[in-house]
Structures are given as C-alpha cells and as structure tokens.
Amino acid sequence: MIKKYILIFIALLASPSSIAGNFYVQTENNTELVGTDFKETRTDLHFGYEGDADTEFFSYYLQLGPSIIAEDDTKAMGRLSGKVGMNVDVTKKLNFYSDFFILSTNNDNFKKVTLGSKYKF
Numbered sequence: 001m002i003k004k005y006i007l008i009f010i011a012l013l014a015s016p017s018s019i020a021g022n023f024y025v026q027t028e029n030n031t032e033l034v035g036t037d038f039k040e041t042r043t044d045l046h047f048g049y050e051g052d053a054d055t056e057f058f059s060y061y062l063q064l065g066p067s068i069i070a071e072d073d074t075k076a077m078g079r080l081s082g083k084v085g086m087n088v089d090v091t092k093k094l095n096f097y098s099d100f101f102i103l104s105t106n107n108d109n110f111k112k113v114t115l116g117s118k119y120k121f
Helices: 002-014
Strands: 023-034 037-051 058-071 077-089 094-103 110-119
Touching: 037 077
Parallel strands: none
Antiparallel strands: 023 037, 037 058, 058 077, 077 094, 094 110
C-alpha cells in the first residue's frame, strides 16, 4: 500500500510545475493522554492538494494517506485517513477555517469536524 503512495508522489513531482506547486506532503502526530495515562498515538502521512478557487479570500485542501496508530499495550496498526478543509479570509486579519477528518476502522469509521478562527495582530 505504501508503494502505491510513493509512486503517486513521484508522479506528482514529475508533473508540470504549475500543477505540482499545489501538491504537498504533511505529517501530523496526535497523542491522547488522560492525566498521565497513555491512550493512543496516531501519525498521519498525507499527500495533499491545495487550491484557491480563483478568489483571493477562499482556499481549500484535500489530503489522503496512511495513519499509523499505536494504542496502549497493543501493536501498531495501519489505517487509511483523509481530510478535506477550507479557509475563508474575512478580512486581512480575520480568517475562518474548517476541516472534516475521517479514519477507517474495523467497525464504524472515526470522523471529526474542526471549526475555528484566527485573528492576526
């Protein structure tokens, strides 16, 4: 499975620079602790694409790739995860953002929605 993502990444790097400039690789680690009790850690290895929809104030991104999950007292396991998000610049100083994250599981898929804002001083 990893070989497929490596081949896709190489193909993206070989594509025209105007298109390839919007592609990226992102790693993200999320560790869950309750007090001092370790629950799990998840590392996402995503390939992504970002665009601006021909406007100055709206941009979006799509990410997909493997997630490596290690839970307390178990072996690490691999899953597939993805994220779709957007940024809206309300003013030069105020930005709103949102993303939808999904992670494959054996039962129901794990889903998470993030909404936020950022104000620059």
